[in-house]
Amino acid sequence: MNNPYVPMPVRISDIITENEARDIKTFKLIFENKEDEKKFSFLPGQFAELSILGFGECPIGIASSPTEDGFLLFTVKRAGVVTTRLHRAEIGETIGIRGPLGNTYPIQDMEGHNVLIIGGGFAFTTLRSTIKYILEKRNRGSFKDLTVIYGARNPGELIYKDELWQWEKQSGMKTYITVDKGDKNWNPLTLPSPRCPPPYPPPTSGGGQRRGYYVGEGLKEGGRYEGFVPTILKEVAPSPKDTIALICGPPIMIKFTLPILTNLGFVPESIFLSLEMRMKCGIGKCGRCNIGHKYVCKDGPVFAYAELQRLPNEY
């Protein structure tokens, strides 16, 4: 019989430092036992408990897509006891994993619709999983337009940089990347992209916030920006018609993003958020992670905004 508290062994096969502050790392994990790998069937949005014997466990979103075979990715920010120990781990080390846990982004409901993905900071992890999943050849036809808006404090804090630069150029999706504050590297000349015309500052009158450069003609084709995610969203959001929006990011970003989506005409039923609460068991028993009568670990972490509006504002 399966004991839901006992972790399965996984080997760290690669570690990538994601940001300049060097406190966000991506771990590539490979199951030690093939049977465990087979049992670990998941969809974008789910998470797992990573375990280090003697230190404990912490819940981390699955950053890889189920379409990426043979490994799992987790992007972890150094925060407390377990995450700090994880950051000291070396390639080849064996750690533990419990999962997959929680619900998923509404993949089935998203099929046949446009998808708008809004991410902030290092919480971009399960959204990366979703993007990879949608971009996979055999899945791409099931979804309409894909728009990604992703922001971080500064260019050095953007995660999955190589992929971001790739997505910028990829046809069949629009990628808008923004930073709160650019630096001299946030410059098209040093991050060249064949489709980039020379940078020009957009008019600073009026809104004034926008700087940076745009790919191609005007705003609609994706590009790099300076400004907060909600501000950029307002400028570039696709039509709410036939579109499902997924949001994951820091609370402050979520707080300012929701009213903008609403003003744009997105209904609460078409907006999905991934939430975070302190967790232990991950299976709805330890009573720690509830928002009202829902357990984030089991009934979430993904909630429709419509559902969230019916729950107490305590998260």
Next chain:
Amino acid sequence: MLKEKRNLMLYKQDFEKFFRLLSETFTIFGPSKTDGSRSFTKIDASDEIAFDYENTKMSLKEFFFPQTETLFFFDTEKNEVKQTDVETNKHDKQNILFGVRPCDAMSISFLDKVFNANNPQDLYYTRRRKSTRIVSFACTNPASTCFCTSVGCGPDSETGADIIFFELNGRYFIKTVTPEGEKTIKSAEKLLNPATKNDIEEKVHLMKTANSNLKKIFDSGNLQKKLDNFNAPYWGKLHRKCLGCGICTYLCPTCHCFDITDEVIKSNGRRIRTWDSCMFSLFTLHASGHNPRPTQKERMRQRIMHKFNYAPKYYGKTFCVGCGRCVIYCPVNMDIRDVMKEIMEER
């Protein structure tokens, strides 16, 4: 469920024999005189049982969900998980919890929804639950702090019990509630006689008196609706004297929150789970420093809401059985009945 519950009689002078017959197949636990009925302890002879206790200080939950429990052992040098406690501990003998108060028996039926349901199943809890029969004792003399009838329980509630005993004059009236209950008394069948009409009448009368001693102070059904107002003004004051000590939740038979931590000495470690409490400030603290329940106000609200609003929505049950433990043992006399009254009176 049992097709037909049987009503049986046992003379008090036969109880000793009855006890011995049952202890051939079962290990029996009960409120014992030696331990001042602090908790359910192993009983070796029938005269050790404290029949006159009101309720044990510790609730029955610790029998199935102990305060500290090893989930598994590990070796940090070899970096491997050793066998889990569940797999190594063989429980051959079956247990009887004897003399359980109906409120505690009902509380176990709630914990079953949390731990025993297949979502996924908690093997530690389930293992003990499967090997244990619950024999309750109807309350004929409820304490002043009891309010079971306000929350859908009662002094003769059968929920959660396999068998229930009623103490009549010179004899016990025994009702079998579940098929397991029937099996439990099989070996002592020869001591038992079917209850007569007179016996039944005596029992009904007895419970009528017990019930009349319990005032219904509020209606937990109404309460759920009232509590839908998350931002009601009373939350601003109810918590004021609360110290956040967590005693109310530790002693509560339905509170089931726990923490999971690692303990290591040299290279020998174990992952344990321990009772935790929503009344503690660290309970919901994120590593980032953010705390969705920053003050005792939010924590008090969580405790009350979980029992009377969230659990009814999630599990279909009010997670309070009116045992009164939180009323008796709170160091600052927080009386949950007063809290309820305050909430019911608010318009």
